[in-house]
Amino acid sequence: MLNRDWMVTEEKLRPQMNVAVVGQNLVLLEEVGSTNDYLKQLAQEGAPDGTVVLAEQQSAGRGRLGRSFQSPAQKGIYLSVLLRPEIKAEKAINFTAVAAVAMCDALEQAVGLRPGIKWTNDLLMGGRKICGILTEMGADWQTGMVDYIVLGIGLNVNEQQDEFAPELRSIAGSVSMATGRQWDRNDIVAAMLNAIDRVYADWQAGRWSVDRYRADCTTIGKPVRVLRGDTVKHAVAEAVDDDFALVVRYEDGTVEHVFTGEVTVRGQEGYAH
Numbered sequence: 001m002l003n004r005d006w007m008v009t010e011e012k013l014r015p016q017m018n019v020a021v022v023g024q025n026l027v028l029l030e031e032v033g034s035t036n037d038y039l040k041q042l043a044q045e046g047a048p049d050g051t052v053v054l055a056e057q058q059s060a061g062r063g064r065l066g067r068s069f070q071s072p073a074q075k076g077i078y079l080s081v082l083l084r085p086e087i088k089a090e091k092a093i094n095f096t097a098v099a100a101v102a103m104c105d106a107l108e109q110a111v112g113l114r115p116g117i118k119w120t121n122d123l124l125m126g127g128r129k130i131c132g133i134l135t136e137m138g139a140d141w142q143t144g145m146v147d148y149i150v151l152g153i154g155l156n157v158n159e160q161q162d163e164f165a166p167e168l169r170s171i172a173g174s175v176s177m178a179t180g181r182q183w184d185r186n187d188i189v190a191a192m193l194n195a196i197d198r199v200y201a202d203w204q205a206g207r208w209s210v211d212r213y214r215a216d217c218t219t220i221g222k223p224v225r226v227l228r229g230d231t232v233k234h235a236v237a238e239a240v241d242d243d244f245a246l247v248v249r250y251e252d253g254t255v256e257h258v259f260t261g262e263v264t265v266r267g268q269e270g271y272a273h
């Protein structure tokens with residue numbers, strides 16, 4: 001049973017929202033399999049740029065690399081944003097990293113604590129993963145243009161450590177665990193939509209610089225392990241390049257630009273893929 005007082009509602013959100021596009025069209029659900037799947041369906045039916053789907057709980061929340069995403073009722077924020085920028089598909093790939101910075105802005109504004117980004121787009125607070133982003137895209141194969149981007153964000157808000165599945169307990173955290181108090185998810189959702197709306201406008205207008213990502217990325221300067229097949233190589237993460245690749249220097253002095261999906265990088269924050 002859902003607690004009516006804890007629901008995310010239009011009445012609580014709208015007065016706090018200041019958006020041009022993101023969240024103008026808002027779909028609030030009590031339960032869904034996955035907000036990404038639901039929104040992809042809406043996208044195919046012609047939903048407008050900026051449509052947002054949010055659910056109080058997900059029964060089949062999806063994470064990256066085919067993993068599931070634990071989405072208990074009214075604990076976290078599970079939302080997906082539909083974006084329809086008029087750009088080539090290859091240019092859209094970077095929007096996940098742009099959105100990670102928007103999430104840092106939103107959390108700093110809403111709860112007074114700025115998370116760090118573990119390359120490429122996991123958000124950490126107190127050394128634990130509090131937020132993951134799953135971006136999916138549809139493109140027109142003739143023109144190479146984006147049809148839609150579905151930006152799915154899962155944020156752990158009011159969970160306590162013993163509420164996570166045993167295998168996640170040492171790596172997952174929540175905003176509440178990091179700040180020592182419970183939060184009204186409405187305030188955080190409004191800040192998220194405002195921040196995503198702002199970066200979406202900046203990014204489309206060419207006003208977004210990778211330096212904003214670099215400033216939040218806590219992996220830079222840390223020792224990392226690059227895993228490829230069965231081989232593990234030790235390196236130090238030196239920088240993030242203009243394509244969001246991690247620039248690593250191996251122990252023998254060679255330098256490589258590492259792309260997500262190609263390899264896995266393990267940080268020191270206790271969380272590892």
Ligand code: BTN
Nearest residue numbers: 034061062063064132133152154
């Ligand atoms: C990850 O860390 O692997 C990404 C997790 C993304 C989870 C969110 S919750 C809202 C949206 N709907 C989904 O099924 N997944 C994303």
